[in-house]
Amino acid sequence: MYEILKAEMLAENIWLMDVKAPRVAGSCMPGQFVIIKIDEKGERVPLTICDYDRNAGTVTIVFQSVGASTARMSKLKKGDAFRDFVGPLGQPSELCKESINELKNKKILFVAGGVGTAPVYPQVKWLKENGINADVIVGAKTQSLLILEDEMKAVAGNLYITTDDGSYMRKGMVTEVIKDLVQNEGHKYDVCIAIGPMIMMKFVCLLTKELGLPTVVSLNPIMVDGTGMCGACRVTVDGVVKFACVDGPEFDGHKVDFDQAMKRQQLYKTEEGRAYLKKTEGDTHKGNCSNA
Amino acid sequence: MEIDVLKKVPISEQDPGVRAHNFDEVCLGYSKEEAVAEASRCLNCKNARCIQGCPVAIDIPAFIHQVSEGNFKEAYRILSDASSLPAVCGRVCPQENQCEGQCIRGIKGDPISIGKLERFVADWARENNIKPEPPKNKLDAKVAVIGSGPAGLTCAGELARMGYNVTIFEALHEPGGVLVYGIPEFRLPKSEVVAKEIDNVRALGVKIETNVIIGKSVTIDQLMEDEGFDAVFIGSGAGLPKFMGIPGEQANGVFSANEYLTRSNLMKAFDDEYDTPIRPGQKVAVVGGGNVAMDAARTALRLGADVTVVYRRSEAELPARVEEVHHAKEEGIKFNLLTNPTEILVDDNGWVRGMRCVKMELGEPDESGRRSPVVIEGSEFEMELDTVIMSLGTSPNPLISSTTKGLEVNKRKCIVAEEQYGKTSKEGVYAGGDAVTGAATVILAMGAGKAAARGIDEFLKNR
Structure with a gap:
């Protein structure tokens, strides 16, 4: 069992938890993910690592309640435990593989959307710890859904916050902020790392391609085992089929087939939603909703 | 009980029409009486060829002899000296190519049902709570x-x-x-x-x-x-599961057999009590002809689908065990043999709607010694499907x-x-x-x- 040492609601439907998992905490790097299973009947839920403390042996995760298992996970309190917590999975962020001196000569822009702010955080923090200040754009639907603002402020160079509805700081999509920074304010970046909803990453990539700004994205397709065995997470990158769990989760954003990836995500989302509805509302959703 | 020494004592199985709708075990195993009778057919060969056919070299005649005497506990001791998983092996080993394939009885009649006897002994031990003995001496390493x-x-x-x-x-x-x-x-x-x-x-x-x-x-x-x-x-x-590399393979509704089986077996998606979803499909094709393909096909069938196995060679070359193919057919799985997919057909929303295939014929033997399939010109046809399970190895x-x-x-x-x-x-x-x-x-x-x-x-x- 993996004990929960802290459980906190960051925003509506978004939770942060510190979990005691010494093996994972001892070996994980920014960009990698874990798989969590609440109990015997739960799903294996993949989540990108948000933070880790090697000495305390803890790993921080942030998740949104979207399906049957994450809804049950959100009910857990400090002192409860997950049955299974495995990782780290996937490749560490490309950044961690470059030499610090090389990185120091680079201007790095992070673009975080919604709950994607969580996996961006450890990368920015890791850079800060190595003496590098990266700029960060954080986008949220509305102010109440903004997460990790103070934490991010403490590690980012410049932090730009935007909300879709203009309820806090700038108004509009993250892509508009990128345009502003690069085209109007004269910022020059060597690399962009975008993590958020698939649709956001798609539009960020369309824009950065135009701007000639190399962009890395972190994909979050549905997985089962997370070790390369099932192939559920396959994505097409530059015309080649890759498994996000072993080859990723980070890929060259300009080469990812986002339309296909979004369709594939749909399959499991509706299936999972269906399993949840069936449980909460009985057998009313047994029909072929997923084919609609 | 009376037996014909040339024939295996028949074993009971769940009726195909019933078992096609449940996940309970197909084979019900021997009763004590049946096991003793089957064991009595063993010739107890001095130079036992069956042992050479066993990858873990179980002393087969010795354990079977104990079964024929009704000494099941001693039979279990002999088995567990050589194998850590006798209840598993008795069920899933390809005995026809191993121990039973070497059995002298098999020359004139049926070989001894070594696998089924192994299963009987292991099940008996479990039911009677008999466990292997822990070691007496401990080493530091x-x-x-x-x-x-x-x-x-x-x-x-x-x-x-x-x-x-x-x-x-x-x-x-x-x-x-x-x-x-x-x-x-x-x-x-x-x-x-x-x-x-x-x-x-x-x-x-x-x-x-x-x-x-x-x-x-x-x-x-x-x-x-x-x-x-x-x-x-x-x-x-x-x-890592292999895919064919044909168009449409990333469509929704195309799964690796590993994914489909993992969802059902490990995650128990077939049971509503568990959170993990599975898309059982209504018209399912399983591409491949090995044991994993049979497992995927029979799982989809039990989840309520109409299932066809698509394999590019003929029945004789199916790599699956004969028993598995036989069970699959009994349960109502169709076989589209000498058939090879060329494209997964996808609807406007990215879902599988069918599969384009060509018919094949067998040509010259390849390196593996099996006759290699060759496309028949102009034989293209379409299958209407909503799910394709790729079972092509790893x-x-x-x-x-x-x-x-x-x-x-x-x-x-x-x-x-x-x-x-x-x-x-x-x-x-x-x-x-x-x-x-x-x-x-x-x-x-x-x-x-x-x-x-x-x-x-x-x-x-x-x-």
Whole structure:
């Protein structure tokens, strides 16, 4: 069992938890993910690592309640435990593989959307710890859904916050902020790392391609085992089929087939939603909703 | 009971019409009386060829003789001297190519039902709560076993019996490997059979740590340098599923057999009590002809689908066991043989709507000795489907080979290990099972695990 040492609601439907998992905490790097299973009947839920403390042996995760298992996970309190917590999975962020001196000569822009702010955080923090200040754009639907603002402020160079509805700081999509920074304010970046909803990453990539700004994205397709065995997470990158769990989760954003990836995500989302509805509302959703 | 010495004592099975709708075990096993009668057919050959046919060299005539005398406890002792997983082997070994394939009785009539007798004895022992004996002497040396599938469990069980201090590291949340995620409940019951066999391995003193991915959570070098393991056995299994590389393969509704089976077997998606979803499909094609393809097809059938197996060669070349093909047909699975998919047809929303195929004919034998299929010109046709399950085998997982210093792999990326004792290029590290051979059978993996245990014992004694 993996004990929960802290459980906190960051925003509506978004939770942060510190979990005691010494093996994972001892070996994980920014960009990698874990798989969590609440109990015997739960799903294996993949989540990108948000933070880790090697000495305390803890790993921080942030998740949104979207399906049957994450809804049950959100009910857990400090002192409860997950049955299974495995990782780290996937490749560490490309950044961690470059030499610090090389990185120091680079201007790095992070673009975080919604709950994607969580996996961006450890990368920015890791850079800060190595003496590098990266700029960060954080986008949220509305102010109440903004997460990790103070934490991010403490590690980012410049932090730009935007909300879709203009309820806090700038108004509009993250892509508009990128345009502003690069085209109007004269910022020059060597690399962009975008993590958020698939649709956001798609539009960020369309824009950065135009701007000639190399962009890395972190994909979050549905997985089962997370070790390369099932192939559920396959994505097409530059015309080649890759498994996000072993080859990723980070890929060259300009080469990812986002339309296909979004369709594939749909399959499991509706299936999972269906399993949840069936449980909460009985057998009313047994029909072929997923084919609609 | 009266028997015909030339014929196997028939075994009861669930009726095909009934079992097509449930996940209960197909074969119901022998009763005591039936087992004794079947055992009495054994000629008790002095130079028993069946033992040579067994990858773990069970003393088959000896255990069968005990069954014929009604001494089931002694029969179990003989079995468990040689095999850590007799209840599993009795169910899933391809006996027709191994022990039973060598049986002298088989020349004129039916060979002895060695597999079914093995199963009977193992089940009897379980029902009577008889466990293998833990070792009397304890050795100090520590051995890490990577993977808790058939190779790892066997290697761990053998080493524990010799007195070693053994820890198994398993990447998934349940021990058992392919016995748990791959082979379905209706062929190999999980809580009743697999979990109990694993308990027996634990009873020998083996520790099992789940949720540890060697190569990620910790490396082999760290296990040996920091955690004090004196030797390591790698039994990490098959790996990444293969796809055909045809258009439309990323459409919604195309699954690897590994994914489909893992959702159903390991995650128990067939049971509404569990959270993991599965899309059973209504019209399903399973592409491939091995045991895994049969397992996927029969699982889809039980989830309510209309299922067709699509295979590019003819029935004679189906790599699956004859018994599995026979059971699949009985249950109502259709076979589209000498057929090869060329494209998955996709609707406007990205979902599978069908599959374009061509008919094949058999040409000249290829390197494997099997006649290779050749496309028949102008034979293209479409199948209407909503789900396609690809069961084309696997390629090795690089997680361990890419993170272990000095571990040699071959051009197919399989770990290189000497056949006799599973010795790898790295000192103190042994390997066996699918990680070495590529996808093969449970019993071959067990044979490799057993051989490696001997290799590790030699290594540790001569250190």
